Amino acid sequence: MTALALSPTARPRRAVLRLHRPASIVWGAFVLITVGTLLWVHLFRAPDARHPVDPYFVLTDVNNIVNFLGEVLSYTSIAVAAWAAAALVGRELETGTARLAWTQSVTPARWLTAQLGAAALPLTAGTTLLGLVYAWVWTGDQDVLVTNWSYDRVLVPAGPLSVALVLFALAVGTLAGIALGRALPALAVATAVTYAARYFFGRKWDNIWPVRRYWPVQLSATAVLLALTALALVAAFALLGRRTTIKGAAV
Amino acid sequence: MTGTAAIEAAALGKRFGRRGGWALRDCAFRLPAGRVCAVVGPNGAGKSTLLALAAGLLAPTEGAISVLGTVPGAARERVAYVAQDKPLYPQLTVAETLRMGADLNTDRWDASVAQRVVADGDLNPKSRIRTLSGGQCTRVALALALAKRPELLLLDEPMADLDPLARHEMMGLLMAQAAEFGTTIVMSSHVVAELEDSCDHLLLIGGGRVRLAGEIDELLAAHVRVSAPAQTALEPHPVVESRTTGRQLSALLRPSTPLDTDWHTSKPSLEELVLSYLRNPEASAIETPETAA
Numbered sequence: 001m002t003a004l005a006l007s008p009t010a011r012p013r014r015a016v017l018r019l020h021r022p023a024s025i026v027w028g029a030f031v032l033i034t035v036g037t038l039l040w041v042h043l044f045r046a047p048d049a050r051h052p053v054d055p056y057f058v059l060t061d062v063n064n065i066v067n068f069l070g071e072v073l074s075y076t077s078i079a080v081a082a083w084a085a086a087a088l089v090g091r092e093l094e095t096g097t098a099r100l101a102w103t104q105s106v107t108p109a110r111w112l113t114a115q116l117g118a119a120a121l122p123l124t125a126g127t128t129l130l131g132l133v134y135a136w137v138w139t140g141d142q143d144v145l146v147t148n149w150s151y152d153r154v155l156v157p158a159g160p161l162s163v164a165l166v167l168f169a170l171a172v173g174t175l176a177g178i179a180l181g182r183a184l185p186a187l188a189v190a191t192a193v194t195y196a197a198r199y200f201f202g203r204k205w206d207n208i209w210p211v212r213r214y215w216p217v218q219l220s221a222t223a224v225l226l227a228l229t230a231l232a233l234v235a236a237f238a239l240l241g242r243r244t245t246i247k248g249a250a251v
Numbered sequence: 252m253t254g255t256a257a258i259e260a261a262a263l264g265k266r267f268g269r270r271g272g273w274a275l276r277d278c279a280f281r282l283p284a285g286r287v288c289a290v291v292g293p294n295g296a297g298k299s300t301l302l303a304l305a306a307g308l309l310a311p312t313e314g315a316i317s318v319l320g321t322v323p324g325a326a327r328e329r330v331a332y333v334a335q336d337k338p339l340y341p342q343l344t345v346a347e348t349l350r351m352g353a354d355l356n357t358d359r360w361d362a363s364v365a366q367r368v369v370a371d372g373d374l375n376p377k378s379r380i381r382t383l384s385g386g387q388c389t390r391v392a393l394a395l396a397l398a399k400r401p402e403l404l405l406l407d408e409p410m411a412d413l414d415p416l417a418r419h420e421m422m423g424l425l426m427a428q429a430a431e432f433g434t435t436i437v438m439s440s441h442v443v444a445e446l447e448d449s450c451d452h453l454l455l456i457g458g459g460r461v462r463l464a465g466e467i468d469e470l471l472a473a474h475v476r477v478s479a480p481a482q483t484a485l486e487p488h489p490v491v492e493s494r495t496t497g498r499q500l501s502a503l504l505r506p507s508t509p510l511d512t513d514w515h516t517s518k519p520s521l522e523e524l525v526l527s528y529l530r531n532p533e534a535s536a537i538e539t540p541e542t543a544a
Contacts, residue, residue, distance in 0.1 A: 007328055011354040018347060019340055096338035103306050103332040104355035244308060
């Protein structure tokens, strides 16, 4: 972080990834299965729906699947907030393993940076991929979908808003974990705040705009969420520094 | 005062919360490098708080503490700390825990030390931490701490979970580390007898304050257990503790001048010394000259 950083060769991110291997596997599987299902819809179910031969079946209906996936994707941030608050940060402080990490050759701030980096990269990559595929399938198959971009199950997952919301969830979870120091209360607060953000930006934000157009709504919501994410991260690092270390030694 | 102190505290105090009580107050002492120091005191005396301050995990509320000549946070590469509850990541295996130590201490890590400590305890490297007993966790925590090759090793109640055999063996391991690398070891305990043979320096904490600090030999030499007839005036010698049983007075003194020759005197044991100070909170704190901060 600075020229004075201790042990520049230490590999905290590798250690973090080792700790959260199960979460990485779950996230990877979720992304793969969701992308696979969307491709299946686009390549097989949507063409079938244009020339129906099969009788209607609730689990293979194009609208049902796309709506369901849209709902699931729009709430991904809640799961991320819960995981970040409880598993990534809150549990560490609650069980004392944070003190184990902080007394190795890395500072608390560097450990938190590694935790955030190890989580943010796969979350950003996965959410971006999901958003692109969802937007592509939704755009291509609009003729067989009963839908509108302003529905929150479309607006939230189909654009950069989804990435911003997931990063916001990560930051809020981290802040709640550090502020509360315990897994369960942090989980409750972080999921509530993230749910509120998802509700507000998914359902209310587009009403604020006099001319309702997709990209201004998407981009403005993304920008506001990223600014809030930055604020939450600054608060999290400040709180961590105040709680743990002596001034000047935090980086 | 020669060389760099391992730990140096001046007017050190720590209070938890704005309205909470002081866990530690007005602490001033100097621990020279290369010592094996026992931090003793009753439960809740402030031992863990002092060790956490030295490890850079807590910021002092007032005063200052320096570790290896710098602020505790900046010395964390050269300091190892084992907390009282031996926190480890339950989802990792023993081998993964050691790999984590290697990742986080790349510049200092000695894998062979870690392997040896773990292997001596017949621990399967593939066992998950959550399946280990308390004593086995202590062993893994000590393996992490020792493999870092610290200059200062802070151990909070390190032996509490170990059976007598393992305790003896771990103590041997720590003493070998101290002898071979000149590591300063600071370990807290409320079992004084456990530390008497292995430690050469004492820090007695009671009620959040330093009651005694210094080389154990010097502290013992500075005190005398006295038996004399009741009603004997003990002045001008500072009295740590005195008790009258029938016509007999027995006291622990810190003689300032040669003692009366007709008194029966004996050398106190470390445990007697510590208990006398703990039983008498009003006895004044002393520090041997070398350690006065």
